[in-house]
Amino acid sequence: MESEKAVALAALVLIALRLGWLVHGRSVARQAIHGGLLSLSFNYLSSACFVAILPTVLMTVLVLHPRPVELAGIAWSPLLLAIVALGLGSLLFAILHALAERGPLQRAEETLASLESRGWTEQDARTSGL
Numbered sequence: 001m002e003s004e005k006a007v008a009l010a011a012l013v014l015i016a017l018r019l020g021w022l023v024h025g026r027s028v029a030r031q032a033i034h035g036g037l038l039s040l041s042f043n044y045l046s047s048a049c050f051v052a053i054l055p056t057v058l059m060t061v062l063v064l065h066p067r068p069v070e071l072a073g074i075a076w077s078p079l080l081l082a083i084v085a086l087g088l089g090s091l092l093f094a095i096l097h098a099l100a101e102r103g104p105l106q107r108a109e110e111t112l113a114s115l116e117s118r119g120w121t122e123q124d125a126r127t128s129g130l
Contacts, residue, residue: 008063015055020048034104035097042097049090056082 024040024047033039060066060079068075 005064008059012052012055012059016048016052019051019055020044023047023051033101034108035101036104039097039100039104042093042100046090046093046097049086049093053083053086056086 021044024044027043027047028040033043057079060082066078069078069081070076
């Protein structure tokens with residue numbers, strides 16, 4: 001019985017990591033990240049925490065069946081604690097991603113605006129292939 005729970009927990013972690021990677025990839029494909037490795041890491045961790053909520057609920061209800069945990073004199077479901085922790089983790093990593101991305105994104109937007117403001121040059125016309 002305990003080995004089944006260990007396998008289920010390992011499967012849950014692998015599912016969350018894989019789904020997080022898929023969501024992270026779609027996020028990066030939709031809008032480029034300019035903040036480097038730190039910003040990419042925070043984006044991935046936020047994605048992984050967010051998408052781990054549903055598999056955690058399903059795995060807990062169907063397989064794990066943990067005993068209640070007593071905190072502050074109240075018996076809490078570990079499922080509730082896990083959902084709150086994953087949600088808050090996702091929010092925290094999203095905020096850290098936004099902080100790490102803010103400066104580089106502003107610089108990239110300024111660079112793009114300056115390129116657009118210079119207009120169409122003769123060099124652009126020659127290399128455009130039209």
